[in-house]
Amino acid sequence: MKKHVCIYTDGACSGNPGPGGWAAILVHGEAEKELSGHEEHTTNNRMEMMAAIRALEALKTPCKVDLTTDSAYVKKGMTEWLKGWKAKGWKTADNKPVKNADLWQRLEAAAARHAVAWHWVRGHDGHEYNERADESARRALTDVSGQRPDVKK
Secondary structure, eight states, X not given: OOEEXXXXXXXXESSSSEEEEEEEEEEETTEEXXXXXXXXXXXXXXXXXXXXXXXXXXXXXXXXXXXXXXXXXHHHIIXXXXXXXXHTTXXXXXXXXXXXHHHHHHHHHHHHTSEEEEXXXXXXXXXXXXXXXXXXXXHHHHHHHSXXXXXXX
């Protein structure tokens, strides 16, 4: 039987584009692991995606995963839009290139190793792990910018 892991992700950006941070909390039974990182010039959507990518890539063996994000972009991209983009050669419905195609491809590859169920929660709504991931992403953003900026969600 595959190990069951719950993952909670978030991303933050100061300016859009601007410096950004991402974070993920992985929970397996009583064990928790927190991951975070930053980029000097990025967008909020890229940080949301990077949180999910890095969390899934951190899993050493194939797992059953419940991945919770406050990004409708990430959830809908993986559950609704991805198949169509691929069928159209990474073009949108109006035949424009898919934004962040490099990360969508990386996220798809990371998710393919696992049995992932994608969940959305409203951000800043009191969900314990979402709030923790948000704070960690903001800390990572502060690490790259050197100051506590006006963070965009």
